[in-house]
Amino acid sequence: MSAFPHPFRAFTAFRRAAYTAGPAPRRQFLPREFLELLLSGAQARLPLCDAPDLPWALAEAVHDPEYLRRWRQGEVTRSEERALGFAWTPAVVQRGLGSSGATLAATRDALQRGLGINLGGGTHHAFADRAEGFSFLNDVVISARWLLDAGYARRILVLDLDVHQGNGTASMLRAEPRVLTVSVHAQSNYPFRKERSGLDVGLPDGTGDQAYLQALETQVAPVVTAFRPDFLFYLAGADVLAGDQLGRLALSPEGVRARDHRVLLWAARAGLPTTVVMAGGYNRDPQTLIDVRLGTLDAALNAFSRFPQCQP
Numbered sequence: 001m002s003a004f005p006h007p008f009r010a011f012t013a014f015r016r017a018a019y020t021a022g023p024a025p026r027r028q029f030l031p032r033e034f035l036e037l038l039l040s041g042a043q044a045r046l047p048l049c050d051a052p053d054l055p056w057a058l059a060e061a062v063h064d065p066e067y068l069r070r071w072r073q074g075e076v077t078r079s080e081e082r083a084l085g086f087a088w089t090p091a092v093v094q095r096g097l098g099s100s101g102a103t104l105a106a107t108r109d110a111l112q113r114g115l116g117i118n119l120g121g122g123t124h125h126a127f128a129d130r131a132e133g134f135s136f137l138n139d140v141v142i143s144a145r146w147l148l149d150a151g152y153a154r155r156i157l158v159l160d161l162d163v164h165q166g167n168g169t170a171s172m173l174r175a176e177p178r179v180l181t182v183s184v185h186a187q188s189n190y191p192f193r194k195e196r197s198g199l200d201v202g203l204p205d206g207t208g209d210q211a212y213l214q215a216l217e218t219q220v221a222p223v224v225t226a227f228r229p230d231f232l233f234y235l236a237g238a239d240v241l242a243g244d245q246l247g248r249l250a251l252s253p254e255g256v257r258a259r260d261h262r263v264l265l266w267a268a269r270a271g272l273p274t275t276v277v278m279a280g281g282y283n284r285d286p287q288t289l290i291d292v293r294l295g296t297l298d299a300a301l302n303a304f305s306r307f308p309q310c311q312p
């Protein structure tokens with residue numbers, strides 16, 4: 001019998017040695033003590049599980065095998081390290097496998113329980129054959145491919161609300177008509193060369209709550225509803241918040257809560273199995289970032305408890 005009044009749980013790679021041991025990456029936006037606070041805040045809401053590593057074969061189903069081989073063996077150039085955003089170490093590979101494994105485990109949960117959660121994930125700047133923007137493996141593309149190949153989903157929506165365009169995801173899924181990629185981002189932010197998603201909504205710098213939520217309502221909702229998805233990946237980026245070191249939008253914590261609430265209530269009400277990944281967040285105020293992350297969990301638990309899904 002669970003100690004929680006709901007059947008949901010979250011997966012995390014953050015307790016692995018690749019995150020807790022050894023030197024931190026050069027750009028450490030979320031100090032370790034705050035990672036601990038995030039984990040304990042999550043643990044007060046739902047059981048927290050360590051997922052197994054992603055099997056390499058699933059990465060090879062979407063990434064170039066030669067790219068994976070070189071990165072596994074550390075045959076990485078300086079310019080590739082610059083594109084990634086930090087230097088190669090074995091931990092880079094371990095984090096990619098751990099985080100993508102957690103997204104896959106969450107996706108299995110979504111099939112069985114309606115909702116699956118990875119406390120990290122959303123490495124949407126990884127391309128089939130190159131790493132960019134802290135992204136070595138594209139966890140969502142890997143799990144989407146697994147769903148399609150296994151016949152568990154036929155029309156997948158990737159709703160990417162991270163402040164940065166999901167360029168790797170758009171590129172990797174461009175030729176896949178069974179997946180609709182939607183990216184709502186700050187137009188002038190990284191990546192400066194955008195890829196074409198199924199739907200791109202590029203917002204001006206400084207966009208606040210009202211204009212952001214309006215864009216979701218008028219530009220995104222009609223397109224995603226018409227697509228009639230049977231599975232949702234939700235990238236709940238917290239880097240849309242005002243005060244983010246890498247973002248150019250200006251949402252308040254309440255605005256992000258309203259966003260998460262609307263998206264997740266829509267999905268739960270529609271009976272849409274949903275994998276939530278956290279994606280980016282680099283706020284100058286770590287406590288605000290943690291509160292918003294936990295707010296995403298609350299929105300998901302609330303929505304999917306109100307509209308429980310049938311077991312397949």
Ligand SMILES: [Zn+2]
Pocket residue numbers: 162163164237239279280281
């Ligand atoms: Zn981002």
